[in-house]
Amino acid sequence: xxxxxxADNVYACLQEDKGFGxxxxxxxxxxxxxxxDTLYDIKHTKEMLELIQKINxxxxxxxxxxxxNGDHTWGNQLFKDREIIAHQYTVKYMEEEKERNLxxxxxxxxxxxxxxxxxMKWFIDEISEFDFSDxxxxxxxxxxxxxxxxxxxxxxxxxxxxxxxxxxxxLIMNLPVHKVLFSGDIIFSETTPLGWEGxxxxxxxxxxxxxxxEPKVIVPGHGPLCDLKAVEELRDYxxxxxxxxxxxxxxxxxxxxxxxxxxxxxxxxxxxxxxxxFNVNRAYREFEGTEPWDAPFNEIELISKGYELRTFWEK
Ligand SMILES: [Zn+2]
Numbered sequence: 144x145x146x147x148x149x150a151d152n153v154y155a156c157l158q159e160d161k162g163f164g165x166x167x168x169x170x171x172x173x174x175x176x177x178x179x180d181t182l183y184d185i186k187h188t189k190e191m192l193e194l195i196q197k198i199n200x201x202x203x204x205x206x207x208x209x210x211x212n213g214d215h216t217w218g219n220q221l222f223k224d225r226e227i228i229a230h231q232y233t234v235k236y237m238e239e240e241k242e243r244n245l246x247x248x249x250x251x252x253x254x255x256x257x258x259x260x261x262x263m264k265w266f267i268d269e270i271s272e273f274d275f276s277d278x279x280x281x282x283x284x285x286x287x288x289x290x291x292x293x294x295x296x297x298x299x300x301x302x303x304x305x306x307x308x309x310x311x312x313x314l315i316m317n318l319p320v321h322k323v324l325f326s327g328d329i330i331f332s333e334t335t336p337l338g339w340e341g342x343x344x345x346x347x348x349x350x351x352x353x354x355x356x357e358p359k360v361i362v363p364g365h366g367p368l369c370d371l372k373a374v375e376e377l378r379d380y381x382x383x384x385x386x387x388x389x390x391x392x393x394x395x396x397x398x399x400x401x402x403x404x405x406x407x408x409x410x411x412x413x414x415x416x417x418x419x420x421f422n423v424n425r426a427y428r429e430f431e432g433t434e435p436w437d438a439p440f441n442e443i444e445l446i447s448k449g450y451e452l453r454t455f456w457e458k
Contacts, residue, residue: 146194150321162269174295175204181218188218209327211236219281229283233312246278262447305349307341324358332366337421388426417449
């Protein structure tokens with residue numbers, strides 16, 4: 144883990160992308176301190192906190208959660224008494240995951256993988272360095288319904304709602320004077336994106352909005368630091384997958400068969416290329432047009448299909 148200064152008083156907390164859950168975060172040493180996203184478990188969030196305290200031992204006023212996924216929120220409990228800002232949909236989905244004790248379920252999967260289907264093993268393997276046993280999901284206490292501008296010692300800091308794109312409550316955080324943008328999981332850099340709740344169109348619009356903001360440095364949700372070139376690449380990926388999926392949808396192929404037929408070219412070098420199945424599946428749901436963007440879907444089945452796809456490629 145590295146805390147890297149990317150503009151005056153603005154830091155990216157970077158983790159190597161080792162699969163599901165290895166996200167990036169940030170710290171702004173202005174306005175009494177702002178952390179952008181926590182990490183997947185307490186151990187890793189504490190490690191980030193120690194790096195932040197080397198810069199400023201006593202300055203954390205606010206936490207921003209860019210969206211609800213555990214890799215961006217499950218370290219929140221270390222900041223219980225601070226202001227934790229998120230979109231209302233982030234809170235809604237966190238409430239649901241807390242209700243079904245998702246951290247406990249994943250901890251069981253790590254401890255007793257044999258209880259889970261064969262196709263889940265690669266996913267469990269990717270998250271096995273995390274420890275969810277002491278995660279007590281802590282919900283945001285400052286809930287926003289749209290955009291919010293913070294003033295940090297005179298510098299503007301814009302939280303912009305762009306969801307539902309990667310998930311329901313997606314916020315990006317733009318520092319226009321610093322020319323830095325924290326994208327949350329709207330941007331995956333050199334790694335395969337996947338979406339949960341949301342639409343293709345909203346994600347494309349979010350990427351176009353980021354382009355229009357002209358940041359010089361982007362802290363992506365996953366993968367190495369990047370710039371607008373990564374935005375362009377990601378946009379091309381989505382448009383390519385969407386049009387390929389449409390072709391196979393019209394031919395009557397299943398999402399898995401379609402995924403096997405798509406020739407990924409250079410995208411094959413991105414980590415987690417089997418997450419393609421999530422993206423094709425989501426496109427199919429849109430083509431069918433029978434379900435809303437927030438309809439529940441079977442994550443375990445998709446993870447297992449991702450395993451099938453990976454096995455198919457290895458043959
Ligand atoms: Zn993430």
